[in-house]
Amino acid sequence: EDKVVQSPLSLVVHEGDTVTLNCSYEVTNFRSLLWYKQEKKAPTFLFMLTSSGIEKKSGRLSSILDKKELFSILNITATQTGDSAIYLCAVELTGGYQKVTFGIGTKLQVIP
Amino acid sequence: NAGVMQNPRHLVRRRGQEARLRCSPMKGHSHVYWYRQLPEEGLKFMVYLQKENIIDESGMPKERFSAEFPKEGPSILRIQQVVRGDSAAYFCASSHGRGENTEAFFGQGTRLTVV
Numbered sequence: 001e002d003k004v005v006q007s008p009l010s011l012v013v014h015e016g017d018t019v020t021l022n023c024s025y026e027v028t029n030f031r032s033l034l035w036y037k038q039e040k041k042a043p044t045f046l047f048m049l050t051s052s053g054i055e056k057k058s059g060r061l062s063s064i065l066d067k068k069e070l071f072s073i074l075n076i077t078a079t080q081t082g083d084s085a086i087y088l089c090a091v092e093l094t095g096g097y098q099k100v101t102f103g104i105g106t107k108l109q110v111i112p
Numbered sequence: 113n114a115g116v117m118q119n120p121r122h123l124v125r126r127r128g129q130e131a132r133l134r135c136s137p138m139k140g141h142s143h144v145y146w147y148r149q150l151p152e153e154g155l156k157f158m159v160y161l162q163k164e165n166i167i168d169e170s171g172m173p174k175e176r177f178s179a180e181f182p183k184e185g186p187s188i189l190r191i192q193q194v195v196r197g198d199s200a201a202y203f204c205a206s207s208h209g210r211g212e213n214t215e216a217f218f219g220q221g222t223r224l225t226v227v
Binding site for chain 1: 116145152153168
């Protein structure tokens with residue numbers, strides 16, 4: 001069975017801290033790895049990673065994929081209270097469409 | 113350009129009733145995906161539809177659940193004879209195609225509570 005495991009399950013940090021969220025996966029027919037941010041609403045897309053070793057960056061967020069070791073990390077630097085959310089990692093399978101397997105998420109709380 | 117619209121946002125049903133969840137994809141999107149998020153669990157794929165076609169329903173429970181995406185109107189996820197275990201958040205996502213780097217956009221979800 002396809003599996004996506006995220007760690008830690010929850011994290012509390014102070015504003016300004018840097019956090020690293022982990023995602024490991026065991027799937028057949030890997031196509032891409034996706035990161036989403038879920039607040040009290042729809043998951044919003046952060047990154048899509050398809051190639052190993054290429055860092056993707058968006059502001060204070062960055063992510064990288066290791067296809068050999070089957071994991072990805074999401075880094076958030078200089079955290080702000082607005083970063084508080086559940087961060088979902090998902091793996092998209094081949095088949096040409098968004099059939100994805102999601103992890104349970106990492107709940108991040110940033111306190112002032 | 114409105115995003116993916118789901119309604120209702122919250123739905124309460126008694127055991128045995130039917131639940132209908134609606135999803136209007138983003139303008140120009142013809143691919144719709146439904147996911148279910150049970151409490152303390154990750155989002156799980158249920159079904160993938162294109163207009164008038166079910167492409168992959170491998171994540172749908174075998175009984176009581178059905179989905180459609182008619183030529184006109186929203187996609188509907190229908191749950192008959194709901195049970196307490198159906199209580200969950202149901203998310204719909206849409207995309208414009210199925211090629212590489214195709215991003216899916218999510219609706220805000222329908223939270224179904226079965227009492």
